[in-house]
Amino acid sequence: MDTEQPVVRQKYSLRPSPLAAATTKLAATLSGVWAEGTEGRYFTAEQTYPRSHRQGIHLLEDFLAADSHALAKLCREPAINGVDLSSALFLDTETTGLDTGGNTLVFLVGLGYFENEEFRVRQFFLYDPAGEAAMLHAISALVQRFSLLVTFNGKSFDVPMLGARYWPHGQGHAQRFLVGMPHADLLYPARRLWKDRLRSVRLANLERTLLGVRRTGDVAGAEIPDLYLRYLHDGAVDRLLPVFYHNAQDLLTLATLATYAASVYADPFDGRVQDGLDFLCVGRAYEAAGDVDNAIRAYDRALSLSLHPAAQLDACKRITPLYKRTARLNHAVALWEEMVTSERRHSILPYEELAKHCEHVLGDLQRAESLVIEALRLLPLDPCTRTSERDLEKRLRRIQAKLAALPVSDAPAGESR
Template identity: 40%
Template sequence: MKLDRERLNRVLRPHQTRPRALVIPPVSTPAEGPPLERLVGGQVMATPYGSCLVVERRYPLDERRGPARLGDLLHLPGVAVVRLNPYPGLDALDFRSAAFIDTETTGLSGGAGTLVFMVGVGRFEGDRFVVRQFFMRRPDEERALLDRVMDAVADAAAVVTFNGRSFDLPLLTTRFRLARLEVPLADVPHFDLLTAARRVWRRRLDSCALTNLEREILRYSRAADDVPGWLIPTLYQRYLWEGDVIPMARVFYHNREDVLSMVALAAVLCRACSVPEEDDALHPIDYTALGWALEQSGDWSAAERAYRRALADYLPDDVRCYALSRLGTLLKRQGRREEAAALWQEWITSVPGDDVTPFVELAKHCEWHERDLEAALMWSQWARQIVEGWPPGYRRDVTLGELDHRISRLRRKLERG
């Protein structure tokens, strides 16, 4: 037995490893250039847990980002975002008391081994929008950074992020818990702009990344000072080990731009949800996606206005068919059958193709509500003729069977008089 135990220990011993402690780099000799705090216009702030670097920028509310000014958001109802982001508490969202948060981290995968080395917090304060950036110059300044962040968001009644529900906030929560500090913002409503952006723009845009939305929606291009997000962890590592401060100024710029663009995008989305028929910031295709989101949220009136706004402009045939189908269904649900019938006839006369939806809907309308069996038979036969031209397959066979059943029933009714 003793021999077996010794043999087992010899097998296991090479695989036993000790937990790896966080490696803090030695104090690096700054590369040639000014100190980081002077380069980025910040100051070192003392906290009960040490110090960290804080950079503050104040922007006038008439600062423009494409179709939106920063202050526009203060005049739009926060409740509008519930239609795009149905999470608890957003029906009382007030952007005046919200904190706009963006983080920069040592990795993009998250987890306990990923540090948050910069947190940008944007708040409306009087006649300014203020962005404060909290930066840890070394990993042992993490608790000081978290303490400053906690103070900056202490009175926030809501939080706005871009992909923060799956990345920024869970990662911040992990860092607060590991630092044994109280987790802020745990119970406040959270408006994740990425969720809303995908519901409105994914139909038209290949990517809903923030920088792509800036180009395509805000018509805004960042200065050459910007840096790609995927490169930021490497730049921070270089700063820690080599004292290279010059690229870090670009990271501060990147983080501020993210926060400011969140404000502008929130304004565009809220305005579109509130008064879709009066807003020109969205592409007609976007209004079809917005209409579906509003319809799903139960706001049929706003959904109808969004669909009609889309149909008032040029749309590709497949998108126009979709908008007509959704609007017709919406009218039908509300008992506005005459309006729906007029819309289905408009569909037939304005959009080429082999979609038989409007023909079938008109056949139903004529049979059950107009009591015009001859017209119902005409629309059914017309639909059958179109389906006969479809490629062979299950869909064609099933649709022909349904139409034949309808046509037979109508003929029997007509024979009985």
């Protein structure tokens, strides 16, 4: 364990002189300060923003009025419900790679939080791998002031990556703060609310398509590790400015994303949601949370909008059992009737459901027969169904057997038995 830092130095071919020279330029170039902690010297860059700062479609302070209940449901983290959002800590890290092994450094740890009338961003920078212990100790001391962690993919990446760095310095106990507080990892709400429509829910794509955030002077995330490794080689601090900007912007966007996601879940019916796929997604989120009434409303709204065949089938499959569970069979029947008369007759599901209803509830065997025959005709055109031709033919034979067994006086008009 104690040999890890020398290994890192050997891997990156560190030369003391470039980094020693770089330390004299850090404060001026990165608008930061040096501090002395119990473990040694560390460097932080600091920026403050007014709470009224606009990051895309929201002000930073809008987060403070967000619905914590909605955020808890979306994150599936009950402990978030009722938490004081002013005690939230936004976390984003930059690393030399994606591997959680010992040779990956977390060289920039961005922390954002509300303080007085400002939003403060503190960026702990690993100016030299030899100073890692001091940086980590300072981070743990600050983080313990807060009661909610907000990240994007932090559960899978930032938190385990940062936590792993404590062990080589004998500070394993100190990293427990990272897993001990409620954690709003916004990657999961993003997937639940927008994956169907956007496909990619990378933070950069969410900024462009949903949040109205436009960056200038940014750097692609894939380029960041190499920029730091070059800094370790030659001590050139200037090239890291876009990395600090990138990290700070991620923190600001987390506040906007959390606010917007919570507002969509809290009330998607107020006009902010327009796309059928988004209503389908929020319906699933409501259903998973046990909110049947809002799930039905969302699925119903999705079906009223334009959906591709697979999405329409999914919405129909999901809303049908909810209608039945809540004794609203008439709503289900109305939906099936609308679907079989629609010009967008892509799915055999409504034909199957109506056939069962006609056979078992209404006793209308003749219509049940015609519905199954139509389902058989449409079966090759429905790529999403799991019903086989054999299943439909079996149903048809049963219905026809029932028709054949009817007394002549009970046979449908126009038939002779």
